[in-house]
Amino acid sequence: AVKMNSKTKTATLVSIPRDTYIQAEGYKSAKANSYYSAFYRQAEGDKQERAAHALQEVKELYAAYLDIPIDYAMTIDFEGFRQVIDALGGVDVYVDMDMKYVDKADGTNINLEQGQQVLNGEQALDFIRYRKSNNGETKPSNDFERNQRQKAVLMEVIHRLKSLRGLTKLDDIVS
Numbered sequence: 001a002v003k004m005n006s007k008t009k010t011a012t013l014v015s016i017p018r019d020t021y022i023q024a025e026g027y028k029s030a031k032a033n034s035y036y037s038a039f040y041r042q043a044e045g046d047k048q049e050r051a052a053h054a055l056q057e058v059k060e061l062y063a064a065y066l067d068i069p070i071d072y073a074m075t076i077d078f079e080g081f082r083q084v085i086d087a088l089g090g091v092d093v094y095v096d097m098d099m100k101y102v103d104k105a106d107g108t109n110i111n112l113e114q115g116q117q118v119l120n121g122e123q124a125l126d127f128i129r130y131r132k133s134n135n136g137e138t139k140p141s142n143d144f145e146r147n148q149r150q151k152a153v154l155m156e157v158i159h160r161l162k163s164l165r166g167l168t169k170l171d172d173i174v175s
Contacts, residue, residue, distance in 0.1 A: 014066070015147035024065040035061055036075070051075065082121030084157065090118040091156040096149065099130040100138045128153055 005012075016022075018033035030038070036054050043053035059073040076084070085091055094116050101110040110126040112119075119127055128150045132140040 015151060016062070017143040017147060019143060022061070022065050024061055026064065027061050078125055082125055085119070085121035085124045085153075088157065088160045090120050091124050091153050091160070092116070092118045093124075093127065093149075093152045093156055095119075095127060096145065097141070098138045099126065099141075100133050100135060101130060102134060124153055 016032045018031065020032040021029060022032050022035070023029045027035075036058050039054035039057040040050050043050035045053070055073055055075055059070050063070040095112050095114050098114050099110050099112040101108060103109075108126075108129075110130055112123060112126060112130075128146065130141050130149075131146065
């Protein structure tokens with residue numbers, strides 16, 4: 001969750017690790033990452049209506065869990081994420097470790113080296129998704145490390161959006 005304050009020109013990011021066990025009044029207790037798909041499956045209508053229902057339910061659930069109002073929420077799929085990063089000209093982040101992972105079933109091929117660098121959309125997605133190596137060449141990553149990487153990318157996106165160059169790309173990003 002990101003809270004943006006236009007008066008102070010600040011952004012606060014709250015990350016909830018995917019395996020956090022959520023207990024919110026009026027909801028069945030479960031892991032944080034299970035709710036959207038459960039709400040989606042429960043919904044009726046076409047894909048867009050089901051997605052809108054799931055997003056609204058997740059927004060209400062997290063508002064109850066965090067005890068804060070949530071005014072707006074959005075989802076973005078992997079392709080949309082890649083496109084946003086590419087439209088911004090990439091993200092400048094510190095890759096905290098060497099990352100290597102290959103999954104032939106879904107075409108994933110993560111191959112990043114530690115260090116400061118500008119990542120394109122595909123590389124940024126690999127960076128925030130990395131959890132483990134399947135070849136023993138690189139060490140695994142826990143949820144907290146992933147959350148830190150996700151925060152770094154999101155803060156860089158916000159930083160780039162605030163720049164003149166980011167503002168000129170806003171139409172591309174929204175579409």
